[in-house]
Amino acid sequence: MKLVVAGFGQCGGKVADEFSRLNNEALFHRRIEIITDVFAVNTDVADLDSLSSIKSDPRHRILIGNRKTGSHGVGKINEVGAEVAQKDGDKVIDAVRSSRNFYEADAFLLIAGAAGGTGSGSMPIMIKAIKNRFKDKPVYALVVLPFEHEEKIDARTVYNSATCLKSTDLVADAIFLVDNQRYIEKDSSLVNNMGAINQLIAEPFFDLLRAGEEKKFKHIGIRLLDAGDIIQTLGGWTVLGYGKSQLPRLRLPFEWKRNYRRISTETHKGLQAMEEAISNLTLECNPVDSSSLLYLLSAPKKEMTMDLVKELGDYLKELAPKAIIRYGDYPRGGSDLKITVVLSKLNRVPKVRDYYDSIPELLEDNKIRHIENESNLQELFSASTVVPSLFHDNGD
Numbered sequence: 001m002k003l004v005v006a007g008f009g010q011c012g013g014k015v016a017d018e019f020s021r022l023n024n025e026a027l028f029h030r031r032i033e034i035i036t037d038v039f040a041v042n043t044d045v046a047d048l049d050s051l052s053s054i055k056s057d058p059r060h061r062i063l064i065g066n067r068k069t070g071s072h073g074v075g076k077i078n079e080v081g082a083e084v085a086q087k088d089g090d091k092v093i094d095a096v097r098s099s100r101n102f103y104e105a106d107a108f109l110l111i112a113g114a115a116g117g118t119g120s121g122s123m124p125i126m127i128k129a130i131k132n133r134f135k136d137k138p139v140y141a142l143v144v145l146p147f148e149h150e151e152k153i154d155a156r157t158v159y160n161s162a163t164c165l166k167s168t169d170l171v172a173d174a175i176f177l178v179d180n181q182r183y184i185e186k187d188s189s190l191v192n193n194m195g196a197i198n199q200l201i202a203e204p205f206f207d208l209l210r211a212g213e214e215k216k217f218k219h220i221g222i223r224l225l226d227a228g229d230i231i232q233t234l235g236g237w238t239v240l241g242y243g244k245s246q247l248p249r250l251r252l253p254f255e256w257k258r259n260y261r262r263i264s265t266e267t268h269k270g271l272q273a274m275e276e277a278i279s280n281l282t283l284e285c286n287p288v289d290s291s292s293l294l295y296l297l298s299a300p301k302k303e304m305t306m307d308l309v310k311e312l313g314d315y316l317k318e319l320a321p322k323a324i325i326r327y328g329d330y331p332r333g334g335s336d337l338k339i340t341v342v343l344s345k346l347n348r349v350p351k352v353r354d355y356y357d358s359i360p361e362l363l364e365d366n367k368i369r370h371i372e373n374e375s376n377l378q379e380l381f382s383a384s385t386v387v388p389s390l391f392h393d394n395g396d
């Protein structure tokens with residue numbers, strides 16, 4: 001499957017940069033392309049300068065709203081992010097339309113952090129604009145949710161996340177949800193390592209996109225997972241899971257002969273990777289709430305058996321009995337077995353619900369704070385009436 005990728009704001013740009021790096025890797029090692037072009041869109045010129053893999057010309061690193069923001073970002077006000085995207089969105093549309101091999105792309109992937117200003121505000125606006133302009137390709141969003149400590153410090157974080165999620169849900173064909181907090185819960189050394197988190201965010205897409213683009217017979221599975229399977233699976237709220245297990249070290253050629261012991265080891269390793277994928281979802285949710293599910297088994301050809309594929313399918317069927325389950329196998333080199341899982345069409349997402357539920361209280365607090373501010377200022381002004389002014393006309 002081939003994507004056009006566009007990242008909005010700092011977070012979106014950095015994650016898109018990671019997709020660009022993965023595409024270069026696929027080109028270098030396999031001569032296959034999984035992304036036709038990658039763009040970064042920002043109101044902040046310094047953020048655009050800090051990218052490394054996305055092409056550095058102004059058609060790929062697109063500055064929007066520079067008159068309004070002086071090229072320094074929108075300071076977390078996502079309404080301003082939305083406003084500049086309404087005004088300058090044509091720049092992005094033009095760049096996409098004239099991009100290399102655009103007609104080969106199967107879908108769009110737009111990426112942003114929900115809690116900031118530029119990405120959170122501009123991405124939903126651009127999804128709508130792109131959908132109106134390019135009607136034949138689905139438009140997917142990847143939304144990165146903030147760390148818990150950000151939510152505690154600043155109510156804007158929650159407000160931006162809720163408004164970004166609602167607006168994105170109104171227009172996108174599917175929304176991949178990624179929770180920053182999950183990565184530091186799993187590995188506390190990542191607390192100050194956004195680069196490593198971004199790699200982990202992009203990684204599950206790698207096999208998913210590559211599997212259907214392989215040209216060499218030895219890398220083409222019995223059940224090839226192509227763009228059609230992925231597009232059919234995706235819809236609405238979506239999360240990803242990714243698990244790996246190391247296979248026993250390489251054996252001598254005569255030891256490759258299949259026997260029941262070996263098959264049982266492979267099945268065990270496969271289930272282990274599947275369990276890891278399900279417990280490492282990009283956002284906490286219950287598989288039973290997904291009605292459309294996909295898994296990809298990727299391993300050396302000799303390690304893949306129908307038994308294993310069937311066991312993995314049975315495992316998922318138990319977790320999500322009502323879901324339509326699609327699958328594929330991807331034979332490749334290496335000595336590990338990887339499972340990528342997509343849980344889509346989720347009908348319950350507790351984290352999103354929490355954001356939505358906190359909005360009424362937040363708006364009420366805001367209203368009260370506004371009234372208090374106004375009355376405090378009014379009091380201060382009244383107190384100043386006894387003070388002589390240096391202007392004869394009182395400053396009018």
Ligand SMILES: Nc1nc2c(ncn2[C@@H]2O[C@H](COP(=O)(O)OP(=O)(O)OP(=O)(O)O)[C@@H](O)[C@H]2O)c(=O)[nH]1
Nearest residue numbers: 009010011014073074076113115116117118119146
């Ligand atoms: N995973 C990840 N999250 C990031 C990264 N950079 C920022 N974030 C998160 O994104 C949110 C802030 O959004 P930004 O993308 O920095 O904001 P912006 O869209 O540039 O908007 P303004 O700076 O307000 O104009 C916070 O929740 C950060 O934790 C990154 O490189 N990776």
Ligand SMILES: [Mg+2]
Nearest residue numbers: 010044047073
């Ligand atoms: Mg920024």
